[in-house]
Amino acid sequence: MPELGFSSCPSTEPRGLGKSVQVRLASKFYGDFAALKDVTLTVNPGEFLTLLGPSGSGKTTMMMAIAGFTDLSSGTILIDETRIDHLPPNRRNIGVVFQHLALFPHMSVADNVAFPLRMRGVPEDEVRVRVRRVLELVELPAFGERLPSQLSGGQQQRVAFARAVVFDPPVLLLDEPLGALDRKLRESMQAELKRLQRQLGITTIMVTHDQEEALTISDRIAVMSNGQLEQIGSPEELYQYPATPFVADFVGDTNRIMGTVRTIAGEFCTILTTGAIECTGQTRHGHDASVAALVVRPEHVLVGQEVADVANRFDGVIENVTYAGDSIKYVIRISREDTLVARTRNVRHQPRLRVGDATIVGWRPDDAVVFVPMNSISECRN
Ligand SMILES: Nc1ncnc2c1ncn2[C@@H]1O[C@H](COP(=O)(O)OP(=O)(O)OP(=O)(O)O)[C@@H](O)[C@H]1O
Ligand SMILES: [Mg+2]
Known part of the structure; x- marks a missing residue:
């Protein structure tokens, strides 16, 4: 395993873990139905990109394909110029927080966070150091012994984030990570998420339905509709210069x-x-x-x-x-x-x-x- 930042780098400077993600001409068919159609997209190292689009537009399909839980029908996916689309999920080295991938309920917070490290055979004394560091990062240092059921929704989300980044992945995928939270908590978690992402410099792709959240948190937004990319650009570009009536309608009133x-x-x-x-x-x-x-x-x-x-x-x-x-x-x-x-x-x-x-x-x-x-x-x- 390469030298990993959590064991060695307590600095607040961006850590620069991020690598580029390239999706080239990706398609996914279920029978005749195309959930993704020839999607080409490059996410820059350290960038926060949001996939925004209506229900059924292919956002989760895209994330599952990048994470390796869904095979593409055609197309390629590269991380930092290396093809990964033929690798199993555990060999892609990607952190994921999916809404339906909850914390393990019977494991303590510390064991949940330690899980990806133990899977990778990291020695126990290093596991302890890293779990402590990442729990400090998400501001839950005293919560290691609790069970997930003893945490609030926002605290559970932060533990899920800690578990996704503890092994220093260059790429992080977040599928509706804040979907279950009420508006106030959601807004404070958005700021938190952005701070953590910046601090680590991880290339991040997040899915949301919520256009306000996308405008607030993203470096760029990719708007999807019917399995295709409608437009990709900065929040300001999309808002001021929508390329299609669909984007104008969907991003902002x-x-x-x-x-x-x-x-x-x-x-x-x-x-x-x-x-x-x-x-x-x-x-x-x-x-x-x-x-x-x-x-x-x-x-x-x-x-x-x-x-x-x-x-x-x-x-x-x-x-x-x-x-x-x-x-x-x-x-x-x-x-x-x-x-x-x-x-x-x-x-x-x-x-x-x-x-x-x-x-x-x-x-x-x-x-x-x-x-x-x-x-x-x-x-x-x-
Ligand atoms: N296993 C499957 N078999 C058949 N169709 C599928 C399958 N998985 C997804 N689809 C279809 O692919 C399309 C895209 O689904 P996807 O889950 O990517 O949408 P989404 O943009 O994430 O939507 P939501 O915002 O509701 O989560 C949908 O029409 C869905 O019904
Ligand atoms: Mg989805």
């Missing part, structure tokens, strides 16, 4: 307005909605559908005096008002067919609009994106 392309002038495209509204946003070509889709974030929808002289301005009527603490959400009808959601900052003492109020609503064209169908580009260019 958004308004989506459908229509037909009227004009494309320079980088802007104007569409005519089914409710006969003309509105403009930045052109994004190559949309794989027959109608155009304009997307604009609720926080970019301006209401009342905020609208000033922006190019897209419409008369609207407030249809619904939701109080969300730090913000107010308005649903505003702008035509018989079209409504917009606007999220405005909740400023105390400022008059609030009420249901039935008439107002003006709009957005800056460069705050909206129009996904232009492939077939309507040449017809509509000015």
Whole structure:
């Protein structure tokens, strides 16, 4: 076994354990059904990558394939340029925390954490040192003798994390590791997880349903849909520059307005909605559908005096008002067919609009994106 960091390196500097993970043209078929279709993805050493996508989109299949619990139908997986897809799970040297892979209930916390080391034949005196170090890292140094049932949910998650990293794996896979926790605990565990991952420098791939969690914790996010990668990028890239309407919908809240392309002038495209509204946003070509889709974030929808002289301005009527603490959400009808959601900052003492109020609503064209169908580009260019 190589020299391992937990026995020798108490420093808080990033430990740089991480290695790159490359998935190349990975497919997984169950009969005719493709759970993964030609997925190609590189995760950089030490990077925190999140797989985000709806239920059934192939996230767990991808993790199981990397961990070695599922064989690919085709494609390859490499860690640091070395192919691992033909190796059994225990020879891939990957740490895993899967929601369904619980702690061993009859073993103490210390024995749970020691398990991967004992499996690898690490001498007992070194096992003791390493278990102590990793339990300090997850801030549970006094919990070694307890059984998992004597811990809170968050403490159990930290023990599971300790067990996954105790053998210094270069790669860590986390499948919905925080799924069972309540919101407050989940948020503090996110920060904890990120701190531990940074400290160790382990390349980490995490699955989540929760887009807010993905935006907060990740260096990059890979959005999956129907077994394929829709887009991969930093949280900001995905939020500001979604490549497809699906990504715009899935990452953050958004308004989506459908229509037909009227004009494309320079980088802007104007569409005519089914409710006969003309509105403009930045052109994004190559949309794989027959109608155009304009997307604009609720926080970019301006209401009342905020609208000033922006190019897209419409008369609207407030249809619904939701109080969300730090913000107010308005649903505003702008035509018989079209409504917009606007999220405005909740400023105390400022008059609030009420249901039935008439107002003006709009957005800056460069705050909206129009996904232009492939077939309507040449017809509509000015
Ligand atoms: N053993 C199997 N046999 C047949 N189909 C399977 C099998 N395992 C997974 N699938 C199918 O593959 C698809 C992807 O499943 P996967 O578990 O990867 O989804 P997921 O993105 O992790 O979803 P969730 O968010 O619900 O966990 C699903 O449609 C699922 O039904
Ligand atoms: Mg899953």
